[in-house]
Amino acid sequence: MSFLESFGGLALALLGASLAVGLSCVGSAKGTGIAGEAGTGLLSEDPSKSGKVMVLQLLPGTQGLYGMAVFFVALIRMGFMGNALAVSEAMSVQLGLQFFSACMPMAIGGLLSAIAQGRVAAGSINILAKKPDDWSKGMVLCITVEFYAILSLLASMLMIINLSVPL
Numbered sequence: 001m002s003f004l005e006s007f008g009g010l011a012l013a014l015l016g017a018s019l020a021v022g023l024s025c026v027g028s029a030k031g032t033g034i035a036g037e038a039g040t041g042l043l044s045e046d047p048s049k050s051g052k053v054m055v056l057q058l059l060p061g062t063q064g065l066y067g068m069a070v071f072f073v074a075l076i077r078m079g080f081m082g083n084a085l086a087v088s089e090a091m092s093v094q095l096g097l098q099f100f101s102a103c104m105p106m107a108i109g110g111l112l113s114a115i116a117q118g119r120v121a122a123g124s125i126n127i128l129a130k131k132p133d134d135w136s137k138g139m140v141l142c143i144t145v146e147f148y149a150i151l152s153l154l155a156s157m158l159m160i161i162n163l164s165v166p167l
Contacts, residue, residue, distance in 0.1 A: 009096030010078075016100030016107070017074035020156060024067025024110025031060025031118025038122035042129045052128055052135055056121045059142045063114035066153040070106040074099060074160050095165065102159035109152025117145040 039053040075081065078091070078099065124138025 009091035009093045012093065012096030013074070013078055013091060013099035016096075016103035017071045017078075019107040020074070020103040020110070021064075021067040021071035023107040024070075024114065025064040027111035027114030028061045028064035031063070031114035031116075031121070032057055034115070034118035035060060035121035035125065038125040042125055045129070049128060049132070053125060056124050056128070056135075056138065056142065059121055059146060060114045060118040062146065063110040063117075063149045066149060067106055067110045070103055070153065070156045070160065073157060074103055077160055077163060077165055079165070095163070098163050099160070102156055102163065104156075105152045105159075106156035109149060109155075113145055113149040113152065117142055117149070120145050 035057040039057050043050055043053055120138075120141050124135065124142055127138040128135040
């Protein structure tokens with residue numbers, strides 16, 4: 001039995017789960033950083049708006065949490081919360097590719113939506129600076145981007161949950 005037959009499926013499955021959390025967290029770090037940079041400018045002028053700035057900065061961070069949820073559900077479905085040795089013996093390359101593919105919507109969607117949401121949040125912070133009473137309009141714009149991160153989460157979760165994993 002070759003290495004690919006022995007561990008290739010497991011390696012592909014773990015790579016997919018790792019990319020789901022890793023890329024989502026990279027996107028969240030970038031998105032919260034973009035919003036944070038915009039927030040520091042406003043807070044240097046008006047520290048009383050720190051609560052609203054914090055809410056807008058935190059929104060791009062949710063994608064990292066979604067990626068972590070996909071990671072844990074994938075590990076549970078792979079059997080890693082039980083006997084990992086049995087998993088490596090039973091994981092075919094085909095099943096590993098299925099896990100990998102199921103994790104990709106969250107990996108790619110989480111990365112790109114978090115960065116986009118960070119940019120929208122930075123613009124929303126500008127709204128907060130110029131028209132404080134209209135800051136909720138910026139929040140709605142941020143939530144619109146969040147919807148696509150949730151769709152990525154849902155797509156990955158539905159695929160992972162419906163994989164035919166041998167017991």
